[in-house]
Amino acid sequence: MSSTVGMTEPVATTIRAEPLTCTIGAELFDVHLGEVARDDALFAELHALLLKHKVLFLRDQDISRAEHVALAQRFGALEDHPAVGSDPDHPGLVRIYKDLDSPAEHYENAYHCDATWRENPPMGCVLRCVEGPEVGGDTIWVNMAAAYENLPDDVKRRIEGLRARHSIEASFGAALPTQQRHELKDRFPDAEHPVVRTHPETGEKVLFVNAFTTHFVNFHTPENIRCGFDYAPGAGNLLNYLISQAAIPEYQVRWRWTENSVAIWDNRSTQHYAVQDYWPAVRKMERAGIIGDRPF
Template identity: 65%
Template sequence: MRIEQLTYALGAELTGVNLADAVHDEGLFAEIRAALLKHRVLFVRDQEISRTEHVAFARRFGDLEDHPVAGSDPEHPGLVRIYRTPEQPNDRYENAWHSDATWRVAPQFGAVLRCIECPPVGGDTMWANMVLAYEKLPPRVKDEIAGLLARHSIEATFGSVMPIERRHALREQYPDAEHPVVRTHPETGEKILYVNVFTTHFTNYHTPERVRYGQDANPGASELLRYLISQAYIPEYQVRWRWKPNSVAIWDNSATQHYAVMDYPPCLRKMERAGIVGSKPF
């Protein structure tokens, strides 16, 4: 297996490897896992693997989980089908910077995404290194956000287009989660800026030290949150991947955010993702 780094910030392409082999090859899997922790997102071309092999490889990292809104393959639990068709031209919830499922108490550790069918041009995906985003923050901002907590909501995102009864039922099943604004990577110990499109507000901002007048709380807190979320938009923190059928991306969901670029006309785009269960951020 060869590893080619793609940008300074993150991302590497693996060549000379079949991911199905890593299901049973302990040494190969260990190499891939180490590369993932180092480069944060890995890309592999020409992976003509079955759904069973896809799921088996992803399970090497941990248990898999389904998504309460996106449809899963009925024969392969944990394999979420992200299908776009000409009849869904306005289904656009992926084209925002996010980490998957931060609305869960224990968000995903990572994911293995495989392209089944894609447009001939367009439909790339971008990733941003949120460890680097935290490192590059001004010291005064790091001081201001130390110890801050924030809410993450599925109701305010996926639920927003649902009828009110269904939206409330979704909230009952998945209440808003509260996470540190700066989390610690569970394996490397790195500090990570951990707010994204699922983040609605800070929960412990309104203290006497921060709030002198009402304007310090609102819009002060919302302006700070908007600034922090915007750090993922910085090109120097990003890598961009052009999909082809049988291409695979493997990413560390705790240390990155991603954005599906929907710059293609109505057409078929079929992706299948195995999401790996993570742990509660700290």
């Protein structure tokens, strides 16, 4: 089974990077993210490592919220999140605090690419663990470029040119009262994206459907449909098959959080799944999401 890596190599060797799997993820050593936020050369190296490994992990990063935001802003402007509150002193730094009183609609235990219900989903994220359980609460990341690369050729032919809808109403909004759900969709209408996107920096082809994806928008053509009865099982089964690729272990890396550990991921080429196995323990995370481009 082949794997896909980024086309850009690190520009220096200051940061030690140890791969965690054969397909995705590396743990970084000999670097402090506060310094990366202030140093052009260090940031260039970190950026190149991110393109290569798709998600980077660090431990013992006792950085301030200001440093957290400054590092993320190196990649681009930050976004807010309509379902989770931000730190009032640091716009764009979203507090994901989970306990037994957490709202039901704030689930994360599904394979997803952040905010694909936006026309411009995030480019990436910087996530720091503020407080975590003694055991449990891991997060899994998936290399969706490898997932596409290893699809059967006939499936690649079937999905070439397909587009799909992504919905916040059908995910975060599903637990809301009807009026609030409709208001949420008015603010964030369903986005339409290619089923296979091209990474704007590496040129990789990426399988781009996930838990926010509801349906294909251009499947119902004479090439795919003999009669109307073909549409629902044909499109639905294909979409479910594509979404299921994220659950293949060979494409994954799993990270065990500790206080002040950090993950930085490329949201354009990965999905992730936050394992919710830790209650009644508390899990407090802070996330800076970077505004991205429109997938093509």
